[in-house]
Amino acid sequence: MTDSLVVDFVSWFSAQHGVLDTAKMGIVAFPGHGRGAIALKDIPEYHTIFSIPRGLTLSTRTSTLPTLMGEAWKEGGLDEGWVGLILCMMWEESRGADSKWSGYFSVLPEKFDTPMFWGEDDLKELQGTAVVDKVGRDDAERDYHEKLIPAVKIRPDLFPEDKLERYFSLERYHLNGSRILSRSFHVEKWPGEHTEGESDEEGANEVGEDSAMDIDPQEPSAAVPEEAVHEEAPPDEREELHAEGREDDSDDEDREDPADVAMVPMADMLNARFESENAKLFYEEHELKMVSTKPIKAGEQIWNTYGDPPNSDLLRRYGHVDMVPLRSPLSGMGNPSDVVEVRADLVVSVASKKVKYDLQERVDWWLEEADDDVFVLRTDCELPEEFVSFERLLLQSKDEWEKTAKKSKLPKPKVDKDVLTIAIDVMEARMKEYPTSIQEDEKLLEPGSVEQLSVNKKNAVVVRLGEKRILQGTLKQLRSMVAALARPSKKRGREDEKSGKGKKARK
Numbered sequence: 001m002t003d004s005l006v007v008d009f010v011s012w013f014s015a016q017h018g019v020l021d022t023a024k025m026g027i028v029a030f031p032g033h034g035r036g037a038i039a040l041k042d043i044p045e046y047h048t049i050f051s052i053p054r055g056l057t058l059s060t061r062t063s064t065l066p067t068l069m070g071e072a073w074k075e076g077g078l079d080e081g082w083v084g085l086i087l088c089m090m091w092e093e094s095r096g097a098d099s100k101w102s103g104y105f106s107v108l109p110e111k112f113d114t115p116m117f118w119g120e121d122d123l124k125e126l127q128g129t130a131v132v133d134k135v136g137r138d139d140a141e142r143d144y145h146e147k148l149i150p151a152v153k154i155r156p157d158l159f160p161e162d163k164l165e166r167y168f169s170l171e172r173y174h175l176n177g178s179r180i181l182s183r184s185f186h187v188e189k190w191p192g193e194h195t196e197g198e199s200d201e202e203g204a205n206e207v208g209e210d211s212a213m214d215i216d217p218q219e220p221s222a223a224v225p226e227e228a229v230h231e232e233a234p235p236d237e238r239e240e241l242h243a244e245g246r247e248d249d250s251d252d253e254d255r256e257d258p259a260d261v262a263m264v265p266m267a268d269m270l271n272a273r274f275e276s277e278n279a280k281l282f283y284e285e286h287e288l289k290m291v292s293t294k295p296i297k298a299g300e301q302i303w304n305t306y307g308d309p310p311n312s313d314l315l316r317r318y319g320h321v322d323m324v325p326l327r328s329p330l331s332g333m334g335n336p337s338d339v340v341e342v343r344a345d346l347v348v349s350v351a352s353k354k355v356k357y358d359l360q361e362r363v364d365w366w367l368e369e370a371d372d373d374v375f376v377l378r379t380d381c382e383l384p385e386e387f388v389s390f391e392r393l394l395l396q397s398k399d400e401w402e403k404t405a406k407k408s409k410l411p412k413p414k415v416d417k418d419v420l421t422i423a424i425d426v427m428e429a430r431m432k433e434y435p436t437s438i439q440e441d442e443k444l445l446e447p448g449s450v451e452q453l454s455v456n457k458k459n460a461v462v463v464r465l466g467e468k469r470i471l472q473g474t475l476k477q478l479r480s481m482v483a484a485l486a487r488p489s490k491k492r493g494r495e496d497e498k499s500g501k502g503k504k505a506r507k
Ligand SMILES: C[S@@+](CC[C@H](N)C(=O)[O-])C[C@H]1O[C@@H](n2cnc3c(N)ncnc32)[C@H](O)[C@@H]1O
Pocket: 032, 033, 034, 035, 036, 107, 109, 182, 183, 268, 269, 270, 271, 272, 273, 317, 318, 319, 320, 321
């Protein structure tokens, strides 16, 4: 069946000087994925599938609203965070056919499956996962009340009373916020490009949450071999860098200029799946181009990348989860990018039962020096170095601790029996934070049972099961290391090598 909204959208796109290779790409419904792009013919590598003039992207740079609002834009804090872009989207949509983007709004979602819109019962299913504390509905609402509504009130000429309920409600605010979270791109200005009223200060007014997808600047020349492309860390990788406390992380790198966050019609029609990317968006001086990064066979889906985040982030930002074969030491289906977050305070509460001294001073020192209050375990099921180093700090004798503080150096991440035993207790305690067991979750996802689950509940089970499998895998490795230590030393040496003891944890 032809999707008439898509037909209208494609004509609007062409009328606005977007160029789509209609012989090669179609937009169709993929069961469970919404709409997506399909190759209608074989597409060779490095083929431009469509291009979008920069002016057709929708951002605070391209909408005329900030200019019409004048000084009030900055004075009202609309140049900070996403609230300005949300207001631009609401305003453009409220203008109907007068807006340049009128043909775009009709293909944007009106409903999301993300936890932001879940009821209490569904949210309970996520207990223990990394999603719970990150939904951020209250923070988002603060901007609505403190910035957006005052701006709307002072300009009834731009925001007429009779349009407020339909286009500027709190519900529409959340909807547009979610459209940005799941569909926006990071599009930087071309060097030398100047936008009226915009500060040139680096990192000015950065936003805490990155755009949904990153794109690469392309060399200004037309022919672009892959090597010429500057690869940037996708947004979620940057979040991970921060979470892992690498030396090169800094808040400035973690955050983006809100004016760089852009809605990109057509480019946001592409779905993504773990390591399936076969096309990518690049930007040039005047246009953005979706280019195939691999040959794509006729009938195949054209996939973008969202940076392969863990299922907890996929669910929170996009409303879906990835299920692909897992890699050793895990098995079955899941997301190989999954992570479990283990709070440092859980480690402290477990360790404090084993030691006789007060740990507060060491914990404060750690937070100052390492800035890591959460440890991230991955599907390789290895203890992160930072976790081991933190444990060692908590276990140090008074003398050792004094030396550590004096030298201002984190303890070496050396694993021994005490470290392993506490790590096991921590993993067991972390596992208890989920209200259900692995077996119960696996049963819920079995054929015959999974069909009875709502989409939200199924996704919640997939997220929590993915996290629990990492904990289970890590526990298995830790227990075998303890068992190896208990064996006579000659045999142990050989087994330690096999079990990876002494191997550096992933940083
Ligand atoms: C950038 S849009 C892609 C186009 C979208 N499917 C549509 O119908 O407009 C991102 C949204 O597509 C859906 N999506 C993308 N990849 C998916 C996948 N692998 N499985 C299920 N849904 C997916 C999610 O709803 C996500 O929020």
